[in-house]
Amino acid sequence: MHYRLALLGFGNVGKELAKLLLSKRNELEEQHNITYSVVGIATAKHGVAIDPDGIDLDRALKIPDLTKLSVRQMPLDAFEFLRQCDADVLFENTPVNYDTGQPAVDHLNTALELGMHAITANKGPVVHAYKQLKDLAKKNGVNFYFESTVMDGAPIFSLFREALPGANLLSFRGILNSTTNMILTLMENGESFEQAVTYCQSIGIAETDPSGDIDGWDAAVKVAALATVLMGIPLKPQQVTRKGIRELTAQDIAQAVKSGKRWKLVCSARLEGGAIQAKVGPEQVAPGSPLFTVDGTTSIVQFETDVLGALSVIEADPGPHTTAYGLFADFLNAIKKNEAA
Amino acid sequence: MHYRLALLGFGNVGKELAKLLLSKRNELEEQHNITYSVVGIATAKHGVAIDPDGIDLDRALKIPDLTKLSVRQMPLDAFEFLRQCDADVLFENTPVNYDTGQPAVDHLNTALELGMHAITANKGPVVHAYKQLKDLAKKNGVNFYFESTVMDGAPIFSLFREALPGANLLSFRGILNSTTNMILTLMENGESFEQAVTYCQSIGIAETDPSGDIDGWDAAVKVAALATVLMGIPLKPQQVTRKGIRELTAQDIAQAVKSGKRWKLVCSARLEGGAIQAKVGPEQVAPGSPLFTVDGTTSIVQFETDVLGALSVIEADPGPHTTAYGLFADFLNAIKKNEAA
Numbered sequence: 001m002h003y004r005l006a007l008l009g010f011g012n013v014g015k016e017l018a019k020l021l022l023s024k025r026n027e028l029e030e031q032h033n034i035t036y037s038v039v040g041i042a043t044a045k046h047g048v049a050i051d052p053d054g055i056d057l058d059r060a061l062k063i064p065d066l067t068k069l070s071v072r073q074m075p076l077d078a079f080e081f082l083r084q085c086d087a088d089v090l091f092e093n094t095p096v097n098y099d100t101g102q103p104a105v106d107h108l109n110t111a112l113e114l115g116m117h118a119i120t121a122n123k124g125p126v127v128h129a130y131k132q133l134k135d136l137a138k139k140n141g142v143n144f145y146f147e148s149t150v151m152d153g154a155p156i157f158s159l160f161r162e163a164l165p166g167a168n169l170l171s172f173r174g175i176l177n178s179t180t181n182m183i184l185t186l187m188e189n190g191e192s193f194e195q196a197v198t199y200c201q202s203i204g205i206a207e208t209d210p211s212g213d214i215d216g217w218d219a220a221v222k223v224a225a226l227a228t229v230l231m232g233i234p235l236k237p238q239q240v241t242r243k244g245i246r247e248l249t250a251q252d253i254a255q256a257v258k259s260g261k262r263w264k265l266v267c268s269a270r271l272e273g274g275a276i277q278a279k280v281g282p283e284q285v286a287p288g289s290p291l292f293t294v295d296g297t298t299s300i301v302q303f304e305t306d307v308l309g310a311l312s313v314i315e316a317d318p319g320p321h322t323t324a325y326g327l328f329a330d331f332l333n334a335i336k337k338n339e340a341a
Numbered sequence: 342m343h344y345r346l347a348l349l350g351f352g353n354v355g356k357e358l359a360k361l362l363l364s365k366r367n368e369l370e371e372q373h374n375i376t377y378s379v380v381g382i383a384t385a386k387h388g389v390a391i392d393p394d395g396i397d398l399d400r401a402l403k404i405p406d407l408t409k410l411s412v413r414q415m416p417l418d419a420f421e422f423l424r425q426c427d428a429d430v431l432f433e434n435t436p437v438n439y440d441t442g443q444p445a446v447d448h449l450n451t452a453l454e455l456g457m458h459a460i461t462a463n464k465g466p467v468v469h470a471y472k473q474l475k476d477l478a479k480k481n482g483v484n485f486y487f488e489s490t491v492m493d494g495a496p497i498f499s500l501f502r503e504a505l506p507g508a509n510l511l512s513f514r515g516i517l518n519s520t521t522n523m524i525l526t527l528m529e530n531g532e533s534f535e536q537a538v539t540y541c542q543s544i545g546i547a548e549t550d551p552s553g554d555i556d557g558w559d560a561a562v563k564v565a566a567l568a569t570v571l572m573g574i575p576l577k578p579q580q581v582t583r584k585g586i587r588e589l590t591a592q593d594i595a596q597a598v599k600s601g602k603r604w605k606l607v608c609s610a611r612l613e614g615g616a617i618q619a620k621v622g623p624e625q626v627a628p629g630s631p632l633f634t635v636d637g638t639t640s641i642v643q644f645e646t647d648v649l650g651a652l653s654v655i656e657a658d659p660g661p662h663t664t665a666y667g668l669f670a671d672f673l674n675a676i677k678k679n680e681a682a
Contacts, residue, residue, distance in 0.1 A: 020648070154652055155504035162499065162503030162504050163500050163503050163504050163674075165677070166365055166373075166673050289634070290631070290655055292634055293629065307361070309659060310656075310658065312653070313652070313655075314652070315652055322649050325649055329504070332507050333504075
């Protein structure tokens with residue numbers, strides 16, 4: 001089977017996806033009988049390329065102006081781009097918008113309407129339009145997947161969807177924001193909050209305005225996404241009881257270390273009588289907890305279900321390439337179901 | 342869709358499976374449109390029941406002689422039992438045989454020949470006949486699944502099969518034997534080796550002859566199963582470099598604790614240039630490792646792939662009910678594929 005792919009957004013993650021697609025090309029063909037061509041790449045600042053015969057990904061990764069690879073006129077907007085691409089799969093990687101999920105929601109909506117599988121690493125659409133997009137996907141016989149929105153490429157949504165059938169999630173608890181976990185780890189090593197933030201900015205894991213991480217918004221969005229998808233309880237980030245790490249002092253950190261504990265920004269949610277208690281906040285974690293050894297950018301989530309003891313997943317060393325793998329896995333899972341159906 | 346199930350073996354795990362099937366009956370029907378009847382239960386010591394109209398599972402869980410629930414003559418052997426059952430799915434839960442995998446291999450073989458999905462919690466067939474059984478399943482359009490053979494019901498095989506498409510496993514490292522981990526934990530708390538073994542026997546996690554656990558055989562079989570299935574390298578337990586925990590003294594344990602470390606029976610395997618290095622042996626683990634906090638009967642496996650950073654799965658509080666969930670999950674995954682195909 002041959003698949004035509006469209007990439008909306010071609011930043012770090014989009015580029016890593018292109019590299020992964022290139023490096024897995026032979027393996028896909030030989031082991032899975034799958035071939036692909038990238039028929040469209042759209043960026044905000046580096047132009048748009050459309051080529052029904054397939055864009056040379058190697059060149060796309062090098063060239064500063066993608067328009068030079070296009071055989072079509074520049075589309076008016078993302079929606080015209082999607083219509084012109086006539087792709088089977090959209091990878092949506094535009095920047096996240098915590099408030100509304102837009103314009104990613106509309107991009108995904110259009111792709112699904114056009115009969116494409118819609119895949120995104122963007123958390124916005126999951127917390128703002130999960131049900132709508134999932135229902136639309138079902139109606140059109142395609143899939144809406146978003147594995148990379150929580151813990152990068154580590155399988156979380158697919159774990160429940162594909163590997164834990166018949167299990168009901170009762171609660172979860174974890175460390176889901178890498179930046180704050182790195183800051184807390186650095187502060188344990190004696191760095192000041194400001195030094196730690198500056199370091200995180202220098203290695204590209206904190207934004208110029210780091211408040212989305214530090215005030216717990218990113219973590220709250222992830223809690224909302226997990227609750228919405230895995231517990232079936234639509235939850236907005238604003239409904240998550242949220243406290244960031246801004247008020248933690250060097251003294252707090254040192255005191256915890258002295259008593260054999262560690263401060264962690266803990267994400268949690270629990271179903272109780274059909275209602276949900278969801279929370280993000282700093283907690284002192286003791287050595288017996290699996291959260292205790294989670295350092296730096298590593299993340300963890302511990303699931304309590306009705307069928308197993310506590311089940312934890314830990315992901316170390318995340319980066320744009322692991323986010324790209326989540327998109328790639330979504331692609332393979334989406335077409336697997338499609339081929340079977 | 343309605344499925345007829347047969348249970349070969351009805352010990353702790355078989356009974357927990359029966360309870361799980363009962364407790365999930367309404368959920369399966371309402372949420373997945375799946376109904377089932379158990380048409381056969383065969384035991385070595387408590388008789389055999391066959392009823393094409395479905396055996397009353399509640400009664401089967403209480404009655405000492407299953408034969409009283411049967412509408413058929415007692416079959417001559419397990420093979421005649423399978424033929425008479427005319428089931429869609431076999432759950433094979435006879436005792437493990439590390440040397441040959443028999444008679445479980447023959448049971449599974451017969452079930453697959455008869456067009457049944459074959460599901461087992463028995464490690465023997467996986468290390469002795471994986472390829473043969475998998476090929477036979479494929480030929481007959483059914484599935485051979487065995488999620489519960491490693492880390493009970495925690496998703497390991499299904500994780501790679503369903504949730505990590507296109508990922509290649511390069512190495513793994515973990516704690517896969519609960520009994521030895523419990524013994525080491527107890528010895529850290531000051532108990533002698535003999536006291537610890539006796540305790541493990543009293544709570545039912547160690548056999549009367551505990552050598553299978555203590556000498557690392559159970560761990561070696563699990564390493565062989567993971568390598569065979571997930572790395573595609575057929576490996577026999579005898580090919581795993583193996584050392585148990587028998588030689589660890591109270592002094593060794595205390596010394597490690599004093600230096601901030603812990604002895605663990607570590608299972609590992611690594612692919613290098615197409616060859617595999619597989620090992621089971623005691624190692625001192627430092628606090629930075631995710632293995633460090635794994636206490637008692639908890640188990641962990643850490644995977645290194647070509648697409649993600651280290652990915653760990655931790656399962657706490659295993660028991661016959663979690664093994665039963667693995668069988669149940671295999672059932673749902675087996676019929677999902679079947680229905681789609």
